[in-house]
Amino acid sequence: MPKPVRVIFLGGLGEIGRNCAVIEVDNRLLIIDCGLMFPDMDMPGVDLVLPDFTFLRENADRVEACVLTHGHEDHVGALSFLLRDLKFPLYGSALTLGMARNRIDEAGLINRTSFNPVVDGERRMIGPFDVEFIPVTHSVPHAFAIAIHTPQGVIFHTGDWKLDLTPVDGRTTDIARIGAIASGDGIRLMLGDSTNAEEAGHTISESAIGETLRDQFRDHPEKRVVVTCFASHIHRIQQVMDAAIGHGRTVATLGRSMGKNVALARSMGLLNVPDASVIDIDDVGDLAPEKVCVISTGSQGEPMSALALMAAGENKRIKVGEGDVVIMSSHAIPGNEGPVGKVIDGLHRLGCEVVHSGIAQVHVSGHAKGEELKTLLTLARPEFFIPVHGEFRHLTHHARLAKTLGMSDNHVLLCEDGDVIELHDKGIDFADTVPAGYLYVDGIVGDVGQFVLRDRKVLAEEGVVIVVVTIDSKTGDVVSGPEVITRGWVYAPEAEDLLDEAREAVRVAVSGVASTDADTLRKTARSALGKFVNERTRRRPMIVPIVMEV
Ligand SMILES: [Zn+2]
């Protein structure tokens, strides 16, 4: 009897981002994707969020390799952290590996891995794993779905995908192969992208955007055009460049990742643009506005991005104003609506015209919607199905879709980060859980825990009040102080009376305690000050009591 096969979910089930799953066959571990997540508003000071890698670290010697579905940061961005602790080879399309390589290189970890390119439809043995790389269409070229032929049947992971029948590069999702696996060996377990599971209908083809872009250039013949989109969206960039060049413009890129990805894609022949049509951003000023198109990063309103600096009038490379139209060829990722809105507002203040997806069809999603998801499920006919890649509501809706197609309740599993699933001869079970909390990265270290974040939130929202008091260690008498220092509670120079009262409240409380124990006095000072602050201002800043003994 074949041994059970396990699937361990380390991230991406309950959030959009930090996608990471592990397949266990014959005691060996294969990682599928290793992504990061960008922080939201209630994670002050956090740069990135990673999967919790405890399970992988504790089983480091069992890790065979990592296979990558595609080059988006939510799938490859955490490799430069995991590779500090572990050594393993990477498999993926040449473009995906090229994109992953950037961050790994910057972290100085190139020698801790190897880059093994695979081509469309390739099937290869990676240790005990029989892995097939199936082409899918997505918002970055050369994405894969992954089929792992295991002793417990085929595990099919869709990766991020859509069913675009007219993709820009003609590379469609290989539904024929997926159907062939389904009607051959059959698909035992399917893990499916749930991002757009709440949306009905079909996602529009990427090539439809080309038309809208051409219209925009036609409608703004006298203006300089700035287009912003994801730096990894090579097909979008291709369409922008085609539209611009078709209207007699030359193109320049702005932003580091845009420059890097464009160079990478051009070197691989994935982005076709004549050399004569590309100029350096610093030469843009020499040309008439109607002769130029700038393609820029910053579509998510990131504060230091090229576009955000432009909107604030602080971009050293380019100043925008009344002669410019800015096309936002993107959609704000949930959580980024605020910063994106601010950027759009700033551009208007400078006199720019702004075209975003609420005004014209300048963006389409890279993920399948309801009807596409149903089509694939019908084609793949999996015995078991687990929705992945989404917030809990997306996973729930995807599970419902599967059930509307006739899958029974006990064949559709709603899993979350940390769940371990076992596939065995008789079926499928929840077998275990592993640590899967958020790992917050600030700077280069990933040790910003829940407590640090909680403190930051209090400091950000309420400020801090520090009280310093010195006592005689023998008598317990107050020798000096209390001193009250504050930031973010009240503005001290204008609140002297209030601070005097606060000092008095602490002095009375501390003097009234018949104890010389520093800990007791600290608690007394804290509670007296906390009570005073709350009663007088109805605020709850962080209270830090410091008791010194002489
Ligand atoms: Zn993606």
Ligand SMILES: [Zn+2]
């Ligand atoms: Zn993704």
